[in-house]
Amino acid sequence: MALNPYETPRGKMRARAEATRRQFLMIMGGLAAAGASLFGGIEVLKFMFPQASGNAPALFKTSFTFAALTGGVVSGKAVTPVNVLSETDKRVTVVLDDAGIYAVYLVCTHLGCTPNYVTDVTTGSGVAPTVAEARGVRTASQRLPNGWACPCHGSRYFIDSTNFYGPAPRPMDWVNIEVTPDGFFAVDRGTLVATRGPGDNTPPPWRLLVSTQKSNGKTYGV
Numbered sequence: 001m002a003l004n005p006y007e008t009p010r011g012k013m014r015a016r017a018e019a020t021r022r023q024f025l026m027i028m029g030g031l032a033a034a035g036a037s038l039f040g041g042i043e044v045l046k047f048m049f050p051q052a053s054g055n056a057p058a059l060f061k062t063s064f065t066f067a068a069l070t071g072g073v074v075s076g077k078a079v080t081p082v083n084v085l086s087e088t089d090k091r092v093t094v095v096l097d098d099a100g101i102y103a104v105y106l107v108c109t110h111l112g113c114t115p116n117y118v119t120d121v122t123t124g125s126g127v128a129p130t131v132a133e134a135r136g137v138r139t140a141s142q143r144l145p146n147g148w149a150c151p152c153h154g155s156r157y158f159i160d161s162t163n164f165y166g167p168a169p170r171p172m173d174w175v176n177i178e179v180t181p182d183g184f185f186a187v188d189r190g191t192l193v194a195t196r197g198p199g200d201n202t203p204p205p206w207r208l209l210v211s212t213q214k215s216n217g218k219t220y221g222v
């Protein structure tokens with residue numbers, strides 16, 4: 001009768017070695033799969049919940065001046081009728097319209113990405129450009145279909161930060177802005193001057209007045 005090779009001492013050792021090798025490979029395969037799942041899960045969470053704010057202090061000074069935004073002031077009015085200047089890395093855009101100045105905190109109300117300022121905010125949304133042009137306080141000749149588009153999931157906002165397209169549930173907030181003694185702006189992202197809930201399309205009345213460089217005090221929703 002032929003001898004079973006696995007019954008010999010050498011065969012048994014080889015069988016044990018193969019079993020150990022299989023176990024080792026299975027364990028390593030399991031660890032690799034678990035690592036890949038963990039990494040994939042973290043990336044999915046990062047996509048779903050992007051970082052809403054950096055570690056920068058809430059209060060900062062803009063790199064542009066009051067004069068740069070307004071073009072100077074003549075008879076209490078800005079020489080440049082409308083203007084938009086952004087501090088993108090600080091997530092704030094400063095808007096000048098015919099009623100004054102306000103600062104929008106660029107935190108998308110969907111999952112916190114930073115929306116980009118665009119001058120064609122209605123494109124592809126099914127909303128007529130004239131609807132966007134009518135937002136803000138501007139004369140007919142100054143009107144633009146401008147606002148913000150979120151790069152993450154496509155939400156759009158009019159220039160007064162009212163959401164009108166995509167998954168964003170409510171408008172973006174406005175934060176406090178003042179003129180510094182040396183003519184720049186101090187923006188305080190920790191102090192809201194206008195905040196609106198879902199479905200509130202009212203343009204906030206708060207403004208930093210060009211004529212006095214003071215706030216009109218008309219906070220909204222805070």
Ligand code: FES
Pocket residue numbers: 108109110111112113150151152153154155166167168
């Ligand atoms: S974070 Fe989702 S649309 Fe802006």
